[in-house]
Amino acid sequence: MERNKKEYAVRIIKILEEDYGHVKCALNFSSPFELLTAAILSAQCTDERVNKVTENLFKRYKSVEDYANADILELENYIKSAGFFRNKGKNIIKSAQMVINKYNGDVPQTMEELLELSGVARKTANVVLVSAFGKSEGIAVDTHVIRIANLLELTEYDDPVKIEKDLMKIVPKKYWINFSFMIQTLGRRICKARNPVHVFCSLNKICPLLQK
DNA sequence: AACTCGGGGCA
DNA sequence: TGCCCAGAGTT
Numbered sequence: 001m002e003r004n005k006k007e008y009a010v011r012i013i014k015i016l017e018e019d020y021g022h023v024k025c026a027l028n029f030s031s032p033f034e035l036l037t038a039a040i041l042s043a044q045c046t047d048e049r050v051n052k053v054t055e056n057l058f059k060r061y062k063s064v065e066d067y068a069n070a071d072i073l074e075l076e077n078y079i080k081s082a083g084f085f086r087n088k089g090k091n092i093i094k095s096a097q098m099v100i101n102k103y104n105g106d107v108p109q110t111m112e113e114l115l116e117l118s119g120v121a122r123k124t125a126n127v128v129l130v131s132a133f134g135k136s137e138g139i140a141v142d143t144h145v146i147r148i149a150n151l152l153e154l155t156e157y158d159d160p161v162k163i164e165k166d167l168m169k170i171v172p173k174k175y176w177i178n179f180s181f182m183i184q185t186l187g188r189r190i191c192k193a194r195n196p197v198h199v200f201c202s203l204n205k206i207c208p209l210l211q212k
Numbered sequence: 213a214a215c216t217c218g219g220g221g222c223a
Numbered sequence: 224t225g226c227c228c229a230g231a232g233t234t
Contacts, residue, residue: 044229049220083219087231121231143229160230193228194222 005170009154012203013175013182019202020182025131028054032107032132033064033099039127040091040119041082046188053082064105067096091119111137122164130177139167140180144187151191153208 026047029035034054041050057078061067067075076089095117099107107128108114114125126140139145141160145167149155155166171179187193190201198204 040231042229043231044217045219046229049229081219083229084217084231085219087217091231119231123230 005154006172009170010172010175012152012154012206013171013179015202015206016182016186017178020185021178023178023181023185025127025181026184026188027051027127027131029131030058032128033067033096034058035132036095036099036107036117036120036128037067037092039124040095041079041088042127043088043119043124044084045082050082053079064096064099067092068100070096088119091117094118095120107132109133109135123160126180130180134177136173136176139164139171139176140184141167142184142187143193144184144191145180147193148183148187148191151207151209152203 025035027035027038027042028051029038037057038050038054041053057075060078061070061075070093072089072093075093076085079085079088079092082088098117099105102116103113108117109129109132111122111125111129114120114128115122120128122138123140123142126136126138129135129137130140141164146155146158146160146163149163149167150158154170155163157163167179168176186202190197191203198207198210201207204210
């Protein structure tokens with residue numbers, strides 16, 4: 001079963017690479033801490049909306065110190081439209097303080113350390129590792145990945161931790177980074193949670209949903 | 213395992 | 224105007 005699923009996964013990846021092989025992180029940022037901030041904001045929020053928020057946020061706050069010393073109410077005002085802004089504002093400031101106090105101002109580069117930061121769990125940590133540092137200790141699993149991996153019958157159930165473990169067994173390691181980017185892009189643009197655009201889907205020849 | 217934490221887009 | 228989208232933390 002594992003071998004067949006691996007071959008199936010690679011087939012999917014090869015097809016997706018034709019359309020999405022060049023795709024990178026959808027979040028805008030110009031430093032690791034900006035990416036960390038954007039990634040924290042992206043919880044339960046689309047990347048497009050995060051980019052809208054960070055456009056002004058990144059003009060107002062330039063350094064990790066600026067975030068660590070930020071007035072919570074003022075910062076919250078900048079990030080309101082990303083939703084859950086009271087949690088996220090607190091988390092951004094607390095994470096900035098920890099980056100300064102514990103890591104000398106540099107965003108840490110391991111999963112274990114990133115998970116200690118406020119507002120950072122596995123999905124966000126994976127995003128930071130991949131896009132800020134080009135490292136991957138796992139596969140970023142968001143709702144797009146859950147939906148599409150289940151749809152393609154690569155995985156089952158909806159526990160992101162379990163899905164990530166299963167995908168790490170099925171997807172060859174050299175594809176981990178691109179797999180997330182490509183699936184997320186497909187999920188945002190084509191294979192949406194609602195009203196998927198089957199005609200434009202790269203996978204419409206093999207999608208189990210369309211074979212019945 | 214179940215709950216809380218908002219706001220924006222679209223019908 | 225009400226439904227749906229998108230993760231982390233706490234109990």
